[in-house]
Amino acid sequence: MEETIKEYKEKGITDADIKTLHTHSGSDVGVFRRLAQRRLFNEPFAYLFNKAKFLGNDFYVDRRVYIPNSETEQMVEALFKEIKNGDTVVDVGCGSGAIAVSIKLRVPQVTVFGVELDPTALEVARHNADFFKAKVQFVESLYVDDLGISAPEYVIADLPYGDKDHLLDTNNEQEIPHLPPVSFWHPAGSLAAYQELIASILKKKWKTVLFFETGKVEKEQVAKIIPPGLQWEYVQTTPNYSFTKIHFS
Numbered sequence: 001m002e003e004t005i006k007e008y009k010e011k012g013i014t015d016a017d018i019k020t021l022h023t024h025s026g027s028d029v030g031v032f033r034r035l036a037q038r039r040l041f042n043e044p045f046a047y048l049f050n051k052a053k054f055l056g057n058d059f060y061v062d063r064r065v066y067i068p069n070s071e072t073e074q075m076v077e078a079l080f081k082e083i084k085n086g087d088t089v090v091d092v093g094c095g096s097g098a099i100a101v102s103i104k105l106r107v108p109q110v111t112v113f114g115v116e117l118d119p120t121a122l123e124v125a126r127h128n129a130d131f132f133k134a135k136v137q138f139v140e141s142l143y144v145d146d147l148g149i150s151a152p153e154y155v156i157a158d159l160p161y162g163d164k165d166h167l168l169d170t171n172n173e174q175e176i177p178h179l180p181p182v183s184f185w186h187p188a189g190s191l192a193a194y195q196e197l198i199a200s201i202l203k204k205k206w207k208t209v210l211f212f213e214t215g216k217v218e219k220e221q222v223a224k225i226i227p228p229g230l231q232w233e234y235v236q237t238t239p240n241y242s243f244t245k246i247h248f249s
Helices: 002-010 015-025 029-040 045-049 070-080 098-106 119-132 173-178 192-204 219-223
Strands: 052-054 057-059 088-092 111-116 137-140 154-157 209-213 231-238 241-247
Touching (some): 002 029, 015 045, 029 045, 052 070, 052 098, 057 098, 070 098, 070 231, 192 209
Parallel strands (some): 088 154
Antiparallel strands (some): 231 241
């Protein structure tokens, strides 16, 4: 193992990454080499180990889904302070299901829907819901267009937003090419996905509250996508993180 570790250090893998890989592979040189070779290409550890922690739980992830960011927990915790038993919550762009499943685990008497554009991502979300025995209803939908339900009390979304100048602290620009293209940046530009989600909700004529992650995007930029007449709030929890709330009424 020592010679193998030396080999991959010389190839450029950091001491910290070597330690993580060694801990995971133990004394199995073959496993270490396979993981180290993938890491050379900047593949995220979450994909190497098929695991990402969110709100204290380890969720299964692979290349079909975006890797949940720890910063997003702040938005979900804010939602927890508002929802009550009997409410319905829709997680738009649910990916791995981390948000939807976490909501159901924390508040079991809430009805939770997870909607997702990519059917392969829904496979991962359903796997996680089954593992945690969380009764989340998953629907393949473009935003909320294809969701045939009455207005939920809350909608929550962590959709592709931002750009290279607004990466969260837990994002690694070198790892981005490994993420599903539909999960990261919208080709129409920053906040375009949220603009389309807002239009989708307005088309439904829902009276609901939308929570959406805005990260490091400035309030002035967010203001440009809010239609006139809607009450909204930009919530900055730390210097490097924000989410936004819109009240549809």
